[in-house]
Amino acid sequence: xxxxxxxxxxxxVARLARLELSESExxxxxxxxxxxxxxxxxxxxxxxxxxxxxxxxxxxHNVFRDDTPQAxxxxxxxxxNAPQRSAxxxxxxxxxxxxxxx
Amino acid sequence: MDVFDLxxxxxxxxxxxxxxxxLDATQAILERIDxxxxxxxxxxxxxxxxxxxxxxxxxxKVARGEPVGPLAGVPIAIKDNLxxxxxxxxxxxxxxxxxxxxxxxxxVERLQAADAVIVGKTNLDEFAMGSSTENSGLGKTVNPWDxxxxxxxxxxxxxxxxxxxxxxxxxxxxxxxxxxxPASFCGVIGLKPTYGRVSRYGxxxxxxxxxxxxxxxxxxxxxxxxxxxxxxxxxRDSTSVPxxxxxxxDYLAALNEPAADVKIGVVPALNEAAEPDVVRAVRQAIExxxxxxxxxxxxxxxxxxxxxxxxxxxxxxEASSNLARYDGVHYGHRTADAGDYVQVYTRSRAEGFGPEVxxxxxxxxxxxxSGYYDAYYLxxxxxxxxxxxxxxxxxxxxxxxxxxxxxxxxxxIGEKVADPLQMYxxxxxxxxxxxxxxxxxxxxxxxxxxxxxxGLQVICAPFAEDRLLRIARLYEEGRDxxxxxxxxx
Numbered sequence: 366x367x368x369x370x371x372x373x374x375x376x377x378v379a380r381l382a383r384l385e386l387s388e389s390e391x392x393x394x395x396x397x398x399x400x401x402x403x404x405x406x407x408x409x410x411x412x413x414x415x416x417x418x419x420x421x422x423x424x425x426h427n428v429f430r431d432d433t434p435q436a437x438x439x440x441x442x443x444x445x446n447a448p449q450r451s452a453x454x455x456x457x458x459x460x461x462x463x464x465x466x467x
Numbered sequence: 468m469d470v471f472d473l474x475x476x477x478x479x480x481x482x483x484x485x486x487x488x489x490l491d492a493t494q495a496i497l498e499r500i501d502x503x504x505x506x507x508x509x510x511x512x513x514x515x516x517x518x519x520x521x522x523x524x525x526x527x528k529v530a531r532g533e534p535v536g537p538l539a540g541v542p543i544a545i546k547d548n549l550x551x552x553x554x555x556x557x558x559x560x561x562x563x564x565x566x567x568x569x570x571x572x573x574x575v576e577r578l579q580a581a582d583a584v585i586v587g588k589t590n591l592d593e594f595a596m597g598s599s600t601e602n603s604g605l606g607k608t609v610n611p612w613d614x615x616x617x618x619x620x621x622x623x624x625x626x627x628x629x630x631x632x633x634x635x636x637x638x639x640x641x642x643x644x645x646x647x648x649p650a651s652f653c654g655v656i657g658l659k660p661t662y663g664r665v666s667r668y669g670x671x672x673x674x675x676x677x678x679x680x681x682x683x684x685x686x687x688x689x690x691x692x693x694x695x696x697x698x699x700x701x702x703r704d705s706t707s708v709p710x711x712x713x714x715x716x717d718y719l720a721a722l723n724e725p726a727a728d729v730k731i732g733v734v735p736a737l738n739e740a741a742e743p744d745v746v747r748a749v750r751q752a753i754e755x756x757x758x759x760x761x762x763x764x765x766x767x768x769x770x771x772x773x774x775x776x777x778x779x780x781x782x783x784x785e786a787s788s789n790l791a792r793y794d795g796v797h798y799g800h801r802t803a804d805a806g807d808y809v810q811v812y813t814r815s816r817a818e819g820f821g822p823e824v825x826x827x828x829x830x831x832x833x834x835x836x837s838g839y840y841d842a843y844y845l846x847x848x849x850x851x852x853x854x855x856x857x858x859x860x861x862x863x864x865x866x867x868x869x870x871x872x873x874x875x876x877x878x879x880i881g882e883k884v885a886d887p888l889q890m891y892x893x894x895x896x897x898x899x900x901x902x903x904x905x906x907x908x909x910x911x912x913x914x915x916x917x918x919x920x921x922g923l924q925v926i927c928a929p930f931a932e933d934r935l936l937r938i939a940r941l942y943e944e945g946r947d948x949x950x951x952x953x954x955x956x
Binding site: 370374375378379381382383384385386390394397398400401402404405407408409410411413416417418419420421422423425428430438442443445446447448449455457458459460 | 566567569570661662663676702705706708770772773775776777779780787791794795796797798799800801805806807808809810811812813814816817820822825826828829830832833836843845846847848849850851852853855887888891902903904905929
């Protein structure tokens with residue numbers, strides 16, 4: 366029987382999730398995720414056409430607060446765990462090509 | 468008097484009265500951790516200097532005759548997904564190895580304001596994803612009752628610490644059973660409060676509509692004592708419920724309420740689906756209630772069986788979104804091998820996350836992706852409605868529902884790691900309470916043929932933790948389960 370999710374789909378989901386997977390992980394996940402997705406089919410035994418989706422188990426109300434300034438993290442605290450920083454910034458590789466005209 | 472024979476609350480009373488010193492209790496537990504924890508592996512970090520300094524401050528308060536908080540210098544462990552400024556917060560993940568939070572979790576502030584001594588941070592399945600603590604990326608924890616077996620998970624370090632006498636009490640977090648199941652496997656009390664009862668501010672998010680923090684303790688009284696401190700509104704968690712909608716009672720005082728006429732719901736087919744020793748122990752525990760005057764009511768919960776599929780769709784969907792923040796840029800591990808900015812994300816995450824976290828991110832991303840959203844995520848939300856309605860109907864008829872915590876006792880290390888679906892199926896009894904948001908606890912109710920603890924699960928209506936703890940206490944009265952200790956403890 367065809368797997369619920371094949372290696373190409375695993376690759377595509379990994380791209381969406383920003384995860385680099387090895388070939389052996391891709392093979393393994395295709396099998397394991399297919400087994401789990403197969404199991405999820407169990408939910409189709411239930412007719413839910415008349416059921417409202419429930420995003421939160423208890424009644425959730427909008428919570429507002431006054432728009433007043435409050436203390437927040439200092440720049441040093443916010444940057445304290447940065448893997449790389451430059452002055453008061455998080456440092457990352459160049460995002461735009463020199464030729465991109467940006 | 469052996470200080471280790473005292474419950475947490477008894478120790479607090481002794482310290483507050485000046486009959487024992489917090490510093491002595493803290494030094495005693497640190498020595499015991501040095502001696503025993505190499506064999507158990509409950510802790511990822513022991514906060515030695517922080518603990519000793521806190522203990523000294525509590526003793527000084529007592530000596531000066533100043534009032535001390537209710538936790539009065541008692542050494543307590545917390546799960547390492549609770550943010551602390553004074554110690555690393557790793558979630559047992561390589562991606563957060565060495566991370567030190569710039570703020571304390573709400574519950575950490577509450578513990579400290581109550582004069583607890585936070586002695587260390589305990590091991591867990593990476594990002595609280597797992598049922599055995601085998602998914603920890605940073606350490607191995609074993610079951611104090613049998614080192615060949617898992618302690619359960621994901622709060623396996625907290626449960627093992629309390630069972631082995633390496634802390635007087637602990638905090639865990641429970642997204643699908645992560646407090647109750649390890650409590651069951653380790654023979655201690657574990658309470659998952661109602662969603663919204665305890666602020667999640669500073670709890671590293673896994674499944675935000677399901678996560679809840681709660682106590683792991685030796686007895687129900689200690690659980691009530693700790694819940695008194697951590698329950699209540701906090702504006703920094705918008706799902707934290709304000710007092711005008713659900714006041715926080717005195718949970719310790721509630722233990723004195725009468726409860727013998729409690730109405731207990733059971734779903735016979737469900738309770739008989741566990742292994743024989745578990746079925747027997749749970750039946751006998753319910754008979755104890757019946758003998759005390761409880762009425763046993765048979766219930767049907769027709770959607771309970773769908774909780775596993777429902778949970779693993781919704782929790783992984785939420786996880787895939789929550790874990791997007793680990794990007795190798797703001798904090799945590801960054802790959803040394805990135806050619807461009809996309810590889811900063813993809814390789815940092817590949818190197819930092821373990822297999823189960825990757826699996827759940829993949830499942831959740833798939834369930835939310837274009838073309839599959841309706842079939843999985845939306846379907847899951849609708850089934851969640853049905854599962855909650857099972858509980859609503861049940862609590863119209865009964866005060867609580869009783870069932871096993873887990874279908875088995877602690878399983879062997881390595882037994883289920885190769886087959887994720889088998890590991891998920893073992894969560895069959897605990898997931899529904901998270902989906903419905905209701906409070907539930909695990910109480911030790913006996914041992915299997917190999918001498919491993921069995922847990923009885925008690926589930927109550929939203930915000931009925933006082934009733935839940937009273938029902939648990941009723942079972943403890945006159946039994947000795949809570950005094951039987953593992954060989955290493």
